[in-house]
Amino acid sequence: MNAALSIMIFDENRIRAAIIEEGLREAGHTHVVVLHDIVGLARQIEIIGPDVIVIDIETPNRDMLEHLFQLTRSVRKPIAMFVDRSDSLSIEAAVEAGVSAYVVDGLRKERVKPILDMAVSRFKAFSRLQQELADAKSALEERKIIDRAKGILMKSRKLTEDEAYALLRQTAMNEKKKLADIAQSVVMAAAILGS
Amino acid sequence: MSFIPTGIDQHKSGLTAPATIRTESAKLVRAGFIPLVDAAVLIAASEFGFAAREGIQIDLVKDVSWANIRDRLAFRQFDIAHMLAPMPVASALGLGSNPSPAIAPFMLGRGGNAITLSVELYRRMQEKAGLAGHEDALTNAKALKLVIEEMRAKGEALPVLGMTYPFSSHNYELRYWLSAGGLHPEEDVKLVVVPPPMTSDALSAGAIDGFCVGAPWNMVAVSREVGRIVAVKEDIWPSSPEKVIGARPEWAEQNPETLSRLIVALDRAAAWCDVSDNRRELAQILAEPRYLDVPFDILHRVLVGQFTTDPNGTERTVPEYFTFHRQGANFPWISQAQWIFSQMVRWGQVAYSLEAHRQVASAFRPDLYRNALGSRADIPVTDVRIEGNAEDDVFIDGATFDPEDIRGYVASFPIRNTGSGTTNQSDV
Numbered sequence: 001m002n003a004a005l006s007i008m009i010f011d012e013n014r015i016r017a018a019i020i021e022e023g024l025r026e027a028g029h030t031h032v033v034v035l036h037d038i039v040g041l042a043r044q045i046e047i048i049g050p051d052v053i054v055i056d057i058e059t060p061n062r063d064m065l066e067h068l069f070q071l072t073r074s075v076r077k078p079i080a081m082f083v084d085r086s087d088s089l090s091i092e093a094a095v096e097a098g099v100s101a102y103v104v105d106g107l108r109k110e111r112v113k114p115i116l117d118m119a120v121s122r123f124k125a126f127s128r129l130q131q132e133l134a135d136a137k138s139a140l141e142e143r144k145i146i147d148r149a150k151g152i153l154m155k156s157r158k159l160t161e162d163e164a165y166a167l168l169r170q171t172a173m174n175e176k177k178k179l180a181d182i183a184q185s186v187v188m189a190a191a192i193l194g195s
Numbered sequence: 196m197s198f199i200p201t202g203i204d205q206h207k208s209g210l211t212a213p214a215t216i217r218t219e220s221a222k223l224v225r226a227g228f229i230p231l232v233d234a235a236v237l238i239a240a241s242e243f244g245f246a247a248r249e250g251i252q253i254d255l256v257k258d259v260s261w262a263n264i265r266d267r268l269a270f271r272q273f274d275i276a277h278m279l280a281p282m283p284v285a286s287a288l289g290l291g292s293n294p295s296p297a298i299a300p301f302m303l304g305r306g307g308n309a310i311t312l313s314v315e316l317y318r319r320m321q322e323k324a325g326l327a328g329h330e331d332a333l334t335n336a337k338a339l340k341l342v343i344e345e346m347r348a349k350g351e352a353l354p355v356l357g358m359t360y361p362f363s364s365h366n367y368e369l370r371y372w373l374s375a376g377g378l379h380p381e382e383d384v385k386l387v388v389v390p391p392p393m394t395s396d397a398l399s400a401g402a403i404d405g406f407c408v409g410a411p412w413n414m415v416a417v418s419r420e421v422g423r424i425v426a427v428k429e430d431i432w433p434s435s436p437e438k439v440i441g442a443r444p445e446w447a448e449q450n451p452e453t454l455s456r457l458i459v460a461l462d463r464a465a466a467w468c469d470v471s472d473n474r475r476e477l478a479q480i481l482a483e484p485r486y487l488d489v490p491f492d493i494l495h496r497v498l499v500g501q502f503t504t505d506p507n508g509t510e511r512t513v514p515e516y517f518t519f520h521r522q523g524a525n526f527p528w529i530s531q532a533q534w535i536f537s538q539m540v541r542w543g544q545v546a547y548s549l550e551a552h553r554q555v556a557s558a559f560r561p562d563l564y565r566n567a568l569g570s571r572a573d574i575p576v577t578d579v580r581i582e583g584n585a586e587d588d589v590f591i592d593g594a595t596f597d598p599e600d601i602r603g604y605v606a607s608f609p610i611r612n613t614g615s616g617t618t619n620q621s622d623v
Contacts (some may be wrong), residue, residue, distance in 0.1 A: 060390030062260040063360050067388040069292055070544070080266050080293035091270045102292060116463040164365070 078102035149183035210248035240464035269295030280436035300563035332426035336376020357389030357406035458567035543612035
């Protein structure tokens with residue numbers, strides 16, 4: 001009963017899959033297989049016979065897996081996660097994080113739960129990371145545009161850098177707009193007016 | 196707050212009279228759906244005020260797979276969902292990876308599916324069987340048989356055909372069409388699941404050679420010049436069950452009033468969807484990114500039944516390709532749940548037993564439909580009938596289905612799963 005669990009991760013997002021894989025290995029799981037492509041998935045499942053399959057809830061390929069499980073003659077049919085529904089908080093957390101999973105019927109819940117909890121927290125961490133990356137990108141874009149606006153003002157209004165920045169900020173406050181939006185307008189106006 | 200029946204007059208006038216004015220806040224119903232044209236009644240109920248008139252606010256949530264729909268209904272994230280008619284039947288039988296009970300008190304209309312083959316495969320059928328292009332669905336199936344016999348003789352790989360879900364009308368319709376033409380769906384072709392939005396890509400990449408899915412994906416494949424429509428749902432069995440509104444039984448029990456009002460709202464929305472003058476507006480709303488995100492033109496042509504079946508411009512008109520309300524299109528016949536069961540038995544998904552036969556009857560709930568809508572001329576008074584027995588409702592092979600004799604019905608098909616045959620279904 002204490003044999004190592006075999007875990008399969010199916011996620012078309014390679015980075016996220018790698019993050020989950022790493023987490024599982026850190027937690028001492030040695031039988032972890034990662035697949036990114038639907039092609040060959042059926043054969044892999046047949047060969048490996050995983051106890052747990054972790055899958056991205058946003059992939060329409062779940063229906064393909066359902067078909068596969070329906071055809072399998074094996075006794076160890078996989079069932080959707082938490083079919084006993086006693087743990088609604090975990091289910092909610094999983095769906096919100098975008099995780100879905102299949103677990104071989106009969107496997108004790110205590111053995112599976114840490115794996116799913118791990119997948120959920122790594123999925124969440126990944127989304128957070130993506131959001132931070134997007135934020136950082138847009139912050140960088142904003143800085144660039146503000147610098148350009150400052151340059152335009154310094155040249156056309158003969159201001160120092162500090163004065164140009166103060167003017168932008170004052171205008172933003174007066175107009176109740178974001179500094180970057182005002183800077184964007186300055187850059188656009190300069191482009192149109194050819195100054 | 197009590198549900199006040201909307202009365203006979205309103206039933207007669209149909210759509211104009213609003214329901215009782217309600218002062219209490221609208222009851223929220225969370226509904227999952229898959230972006231397909233047959234979600235139209237649910238979407239129309241929400242978008243065109245039919246739900247609001249009944250004091251209901253439908254919170255529509257788009258999803259990507261039937262497995263998600265099933266699980267999120269089971270895990271109480273949805274109250275109701277747009278579902279394949281065989282899904283509640285499968286659950287009642289304990290089939291699938293999460294057989295959580297679901298009931299179907301309302302059918303979302305008739306029609307919508309079609310079978311499309313790759314242009315290449317169809318051209319070969321034309322050559323082999325001398326098809327001109329306007330042949331009926333059965334002739335097309337027989338032509339496919341000739342080509343497959345040739346493929347076998349030459350040692351070529353057999354065609355791979357896609358459908359949407361193991362417990363889907365598409366699975367059973369595709370199998371019905373193939374076997375009517377003399378082909379064994381488990382020996383002469385390979386069946387795989389392909390999510391509907393991916394069917395055109397899979398076809399053009401050569402991963403599949405054909406598919407059976409709902410609208411608009413067949414038309415999309417033709418417009419992309421990769422597919423050729425060879426049969427529509429009407430050709431196989433016009434009144435065959437398609438999508439339903441599925442609900443969790445305990446939600447239905449705890450919210451009888453909301454469910455009743457919802458059925459009234461869906462009934463009005465379905466009648467509205469059937470008016471041909473409304474189909475343009477319907478296509479416009481369905482085309483929006485939050486719903487189907489498919490070009491308006493394709494949706495409109497699908498809704499009015501104007502098909503281009505072949506990239507060469509061959510046209511076909513199927514005026515009743517979608518029937519949302521007429522002909523009792525929303526009535527959940529228990530005999531149709533039993534027909535689905537018969538196909539599950541036919542293809543070895545479940546063994547026949549009297550107990551199973553009884554369980555199936557609990558999946559469709561005509562009693563809830565009647566409770567909500569009262570007695571009306573167009574609402575049947577019985578729950579069971581012989582299917583395929585009306586002049587305008589015949590099966591492609593002319594068979595009729597008597598729900599009293601499911602075993603005899605299954606045994607009458609020369610092509611079926613006998614439990615021993617080879618299966619080439621498992622690898623993808």
